[in-house]
Amino acid sequence: MAVDGSFNAEATARYAVRFAHASGASLHVLTVISPRATGEEKDAAMASVERIVREGRASQIETTGLIREGRACPQIAAVVQEEKIDLAMAAARRRHARENRYFIRTVSRWMMAELPCSVLAVRVVDPGRLAHPRKMLVSLGPDEALAASLAPVVSMLARAAHVSAEILTIFEKSSGFLREAAPAVFRRHESRAGEIAAPIRMALLGEGREAEEHFSVVPFACRETMARAVELHAEAILTAVTRREASRRMLRSHPLEILFRETPCDLLVFRPG
Structure with a gap:
């Protein structure tokens, strides 16, 4: 599970905790700190990892927190390979207020297009349900x-x-x-x-x-x-896409972008490995 200190990422992590508990899997919680991150952003990201790790361990899940520095995509790819990850999860959230995009040119989209493992991108619309639709x-x-x-x-x-x-x-x-x-x-x-x-x-x-x-x-x-x-x-939509669909040139009219942007409830989009 990749987190960045944002509220949306932590809300998405609740799905990761539930999935790991239900399947008996271990959980790796990763944050990648950009060289340009401020001290406040670093503290928020590390605190987010600590909270999710505590929650995972409280649910009797083998949970590991990972903090890396550098560019997000190469670091995520490295962890997937090193830890032999079967399913990677990421939060989809609005990345640019002016463009109002949720999937175009995002880490979530890159993960779905490039990672060798299965990927689940999640947009949480109703955080109050705490991943319990x-x-x-x-x-x-x-x-x-x-x-x-x-x-x-x-x-x-x-x-x-x-x-x-x-x-x-x-x-x-x-x-x-x-x-x-x-x-x-x-x-x-x-x-x-x-x-x-x-x-x-x-x-x-x-x-x-x-x-x-x-x-x-x-x-x-x-x-x-x-x-x-x-x-x-x-209260949640679950759907799947192929790697080819996730890799297509992203436009604002692309069905995935429309779904992530306009979904009326939590949205989970799965791309099999």
Whole structure:
């Protein structure tokens, strides 16, 4: 878990603590201090690491605090290699007030595009819940392998937070397709949605939870995800992207940037290793 002393990073770290506890994993809490950091920023970053380490150890998790100096990305990559990290987590937060960006040109985006391990980027919208959402929306696309890779994360979150879930499978189609498609086409998409959602369904059943399943055929998947989250009163959205999607040239209109910027609730975006 990479932290920088910010409130958002500490809130995200609560998810890391819960995941580590649920999976029996060890937890490494890293902060990288920039050569340009002020004394106040250094103190805040180190204090943040100490607080999270204490919380992890209080939960009977093998927790290690790491403080490095230099540029964030090379130091994170070095720790991932040295410690043989399986899952790296980072907070997504507004990086530039004028540009209002959450993912473009950020460390979170670099981690998802470049690290060899799996990565989970988290934007905390409601810090008051302390990484304990009561209901999550698992948003899937047409990629069956990507949906299957999300199943262990669903299991961890269900086990860690005792969360209920709804599954939404979205097929992105043009407005022209939607105007001309016959009802049989939508029935085929509904059938395929059930196949795509099967690993998530089984993961939830393995944790003693059932989930309502939905499917949509719409022009913009990210907008549909957020609209359904509001409609279903979800307190967290969980979705997955490929390395290629995370590596694409980032524009303000990129679906990931829109999701991170406008999500109505906590957002967890998983990129498998």
